Amino acid sequence: xxxxxxxxxxxxAKELDISAATVSRGLNDHPAIKKETRRKIHDxxxxxxxxxxxxxxxxxxxxxxxxxxxxxHLNSYFTSTVIAGIEKVANQAGYNLIIxxxxxxxxxxxxxxxxxxxxxxxxxxxxxxxxTEDIDHFQFLLQKGIPLIFFDRVIENPECTCIxxxxxxxxxxxxxxxxxxxxxxxxxVAGSLRSSVYEGRYSGYKQALTDFGLEFDPSLVLxxxxxxxxxxxxARTILAMNPLPDGIFTANDTSAAACxxxxxxxxxxxxxxxxxxxxxxxxxxxxxxxxxxxxHYPGQxxxxxxxxxxxxxxxxxxxxxxxxxxxxxxxxxxxxSKRQKK
Amino acid sequence: xxxxxxxxxxxxAKELDISAATVSRGLNDHPAIKKETRRKIHDxxxxxxxxxxxxxxxxxxxxxxxxxxxxxHLNSYFTSTVIAGIEKVANQAGYNLIIxxxxxxxxxxxxxxxxxxxxxxxxxxxxxxxxTEDIDHFQFLLQKGIPLIFFDRVIENPECTCIxxxxxxxxxxxxxxxxxxxxxxxxxVAGSLRSSVYEGRYSGYKQALTDFGLEFDPSLVLxxxxxxxxxxxxARTILAMNPLPDGIFTANDTSAAACxxxxxxxxxxxxxxxxxxxxxxxxxxxxxxxxxxxxHYPGQxxxxxxxxxxxxxxxxxxxxxxxxxxxxxxxxxxxxSKRQKK
DNA sequence: GTGAAAGCGCTAACAT
DNA sequence: ATGTTAGCGCTTTCAC
Numbered sequence: 001x002x003x004x005x006x007x008x009x010x011x012x013a014k015e016l017d018i019s020a021a022t023v024s025r026g027l028n029d030h031p032a033i034k035k036e037t038r039r040k041i042h043d044x045x046x047x048x049x050x051x052x053x054x055x056x057x058x059x060x061x062x063x064x065x066x067x068x069x070x071x072x073h074l075n076s077y078f079t080s081t082v083i084a085g086i087e088k089v090a091n092q093a094g095y096n097l098i099i100x101x102x103x104x105x106x107x108x109x110x111x112x113x114x115x116x117x118x119x120x121x122x123x124x125x126x127x128x129x130x131x132t133e134d135i136d137h138f139q140f141l142l143q144k145g146i147p148l149i150f151f152d153r154v155i156e157n158p159e160c161t162c163i164x165x166x167x168x169x170x171x172x173x174x175x176x177x178x179x180x181x182x183x184x185x186x187x188x189v190a191g192s193l194r195s196s197v198y199e200g201r202y203s204g205y206k207q208a209l210t211d212f213g214l215e216f217d218p219s220l221v222l223x224x225x226x227x228x229x230x231x232x233x234x235a236r237t238i239l240a241m242n243p244l245p246d247g248i249f250t251a252n253d254t255s256a257a258a259c260x261x262x263x264x265x266x267x268x269x270x271x272x273x274x275x276x277x278x279x280x281x282x283x284x285x286x287x288x289x290x291x292x293x294x295x296h297y298p299g300q301x302x303x304x305x306x307x308x309x310x311x312x313x314x315x316x317x318x319x320x321x322x323x324x325x326x327x328x329x330x331x332x333x334x335x336x337s338k339r340q341k342k
Numbered sequence: 343x344x345x346x347x348x349x350x351x352x353x354x355a356k357e358l359d360i361s362a363a364t365v366s367r368g369l370n371d372h373p374a375i376k377k378e379t380r381r382k383i384h385d386x387x388x389x390x391x392x393x394x395x396x397x398x399x400x401x402x403x404x405x406x407x408x409x410x411x412x413x414x415h416l417n418s419y420f421t422s423t424v425i426a427g428i429e430k431v432a433n434q435a436g437y438n439l440i441i442x443x444x445x446x447x448x449x450x451x452x453x454x455x456x457x458x459x460x461x462x463x464x465x466x467x468x469x470x471x472x473x474t475e476d477i478d479h480f481q482f483l484l485q486k487g488i489p490l491i492f493f494d495r496v497i498e499n500p501e502c503t504c505i506x507x508x509x510x511x512x513x514x515x516x517x518x519x520x521x522x523x524x525x526x527x528x529x530x531v532a533g534s535l536r537s538s539v540y541e542g543r544y545s546g547y548k549q550a551l552t553d554f555g556l557e558f559d560p561s562l563v564l565x566x567x568x569x570x571x572x573x574x575x576x577a578r579t580i581l582a583m584n585p586l587p588d589g590i591f592t593a594n595d596t597s598a599a600a601c602x603x604x605x606x607x608x609x610x611x612x613x614x615x616x617x618x619x620x621x622x623x624x625x626x627x628x629x630x631x632x633x634x635x636x637x638h639y640p641g642q643x644x645x646x647x648x649x650x651x652x653x654x655x656x657x658x659x660x661x662x663x664x665x666x667x668x669x670x671x672x673x674x675x676x677x678x679s680k681r682q683k684k
Numbered sequence: 685g686t687g688a689a690a691g692c693g694c695t696a697a698c699a700t
Numbered sequence: 701a702t703g704t705t706a707g708c709g710c711t712t713t714c715a716c
Contacts, residue, residue: 019687054460055401056709059692075422099441118396257629284626287599361703398693401708
């Protein structure tokens with residue numbers, strides 16, 4: 001059971017024989033309070049074990065200094081770097097974070113957004129669930145004047161800023177790289193096309209094929225469940241193809257890694273028989289043999305930019321109010337795709 | 343800017359010509375309110391765009407229905423499964439979560455705990471930073487009657503429940519397995535011994551050696567920075583050993599994977615020259631070639647148990663008030679350690 | 685530079 | 701089954 005005796009500013013006021021208002025001001029380092037008085041107040045607060053009641057404060061101020069973050073999943077290297085970035089900027093600016101996962105479900109996404117709204121977050125940073133098809137469930141936030149910023153998995157719209165990488169360009173470069181290595185039959189392991197990031201990578205893939213004068217072959221595009229914990233399934237599908245492809249571009253590193261290990265187990269050489277390019281620059285991309293060519297995805301930076309953009313908006317700063325901010329990605333060429341020129 | 347006009351229960355009360363108290367009860371589905379009235383209230387609330395003000399509610403109830411979670415790092419498969427487990431149980435019981443990372447620093451851990459305390463969390467779930475040496479900075483919570491539960495990285499103590507796996511036993515089994523595969527010169531890649539989990543694994547390793555009549559050789563134990571992103575460093579240290587070891591037991595999968603790929607790159611065969619066992623059952627353990635023998639670490643379950651224990655405590659349920667709850671681990675034998683009997 | 689007083693929006697005794 | 705009333709602890713306007 002909690003002690004029912006919480007120390008309040010009234011207790012401190014009584015102790016020091018001053019008013020609660022002065023204590024409140026002193027605690028918040030209001031300039032109108034004498035240094036001496038301020039010191040006394042802080043001392044007493046420490047001595048008496050005072051802890052601010054944030055609820056009372058928030059209730060009164062009608063502001064929470066809290067930013068809500070809604071993401072599809074916590075369990076990826078990318079996500080945790082994004083959050084690290086957000087946290088860094090938010091903490092510096094004196095904001096706290098509430099983080100929640102939608103687990104790739106619009107329904108849970110809606111529920112989370114509502115909870116956050118009820119918690120009166122000052123603003124929201126959102127990366128959409130893969131089955132989110134529109135952003136109607138965010139409209140009420142905008143109407144209430146709560147700033148909203150999308151990052152990574154976004155739906156572009158005139159009302160809120162989006163922070164993204166150029167997935168089209170990245171997919172294009174990845175595919176182009178494979179083509180330049182001599183690949184002509186390139187499988188694409190795609191993610192759900194409802195998600196902006198996967199759609200972009202897929203389109204980039206198609207465009208690169210076209211630019212190299214190759215015909216797009218739908219049978220070479222796979223749409224597995226990228227979250228599937230059973231790796232190898234994708235690889236087996238690919239191995240069953242006849243003729244075998246000579247290149248694979250996957251929309252994430254996990255499935256690329258699964259492909260590589262399964263292919264090699266079956267005696268297929270990577271990169272010589274099949275060259276592989278992944279996406280994300282996950283930790284495992286450097287550990288796997290051969291090291292995986294992949295697209296570096298600057299999570300930390302994306303998080304920092306998103307948070308900074310939101311906080312600027314909260315402070316009504318000029319903010320260059322760009323509608324879409326594109327973060328630079330980078331194709332990291334490693335052994336899994338490096339071939340001798342044929 | 344936010345609309346200054348928030349809809350309150352008074353607005354609803356006026357609209358329906360009933361009292362605010364009734365509205366409050368209706369909204370919370372208090373049984374004493376007529377179904378009919380309740381329906382009217384809910385309808386009006388929806389129609390008028392009412393949203394509960396959680397701060398007012400928390401302030402009044404002196405309870406937040408929020409659980410704080412403090413963890414060292416968000417970015418591991420294990421951590422995200424733990425959080426998934428916590429979230430599942432917490433949500434079912436109507437609790438919200440605040441998550442914060444200590445980034446392996448006691449200092450940040452302290453700050454986070456204070457913030458959570460100020461946010462009046464009902465209870466706290468904590469996995470300690472690796473440089474945390476005592477739990478003095480949690481004492482004030484206990485004095486204030488805020489229940490506290492440690493999980494995974496714990497310091498055992500009489501006052502709070504700890505949820506752990508038996509790291510000693512797991513380390514013992516891992517080492518014993520290597521010994522049974524014929525290994526006699528086994529390197530242990532350890533984590534910081536200040537952390538309970540790594541200390542346990544290390545002790546288990548030593549005990550197994552002793553039980554097999556082998557002398558413990560301190561020069562075979564490495565203490566690298568397990569968070570180091572430059573894999574291969576550990577492996578190079580091992581490769582420089584003369585004679586080469588014939589087995590490696592690492593305290594996590596990442597470093598095991600790094601070792602395997604570096605060893606093979608240098609032409610050392612895994613498992614025949616060197617057998618490898620990791621720890622965590624990370625996703626990459628199944629992707630790497632050969633598949634990594636590892637200790638399965640039941641994160642989801644640990645999270646569920648931790649949350650349930652805390653919530654029981656919050657509800658003053660019997661709770662079997664065990665001081666330490668041990669979750670079952672499992673050694674998963676895969677190819678990286680399977681040798682022909684010599 | 686400090687105090688008095690009102691009120692943020694909600695809940696829960698107590699009363700009816 | 702519903703209403704009255706009194707706060708929860710804080711901030712802030714206005715007054716001095």
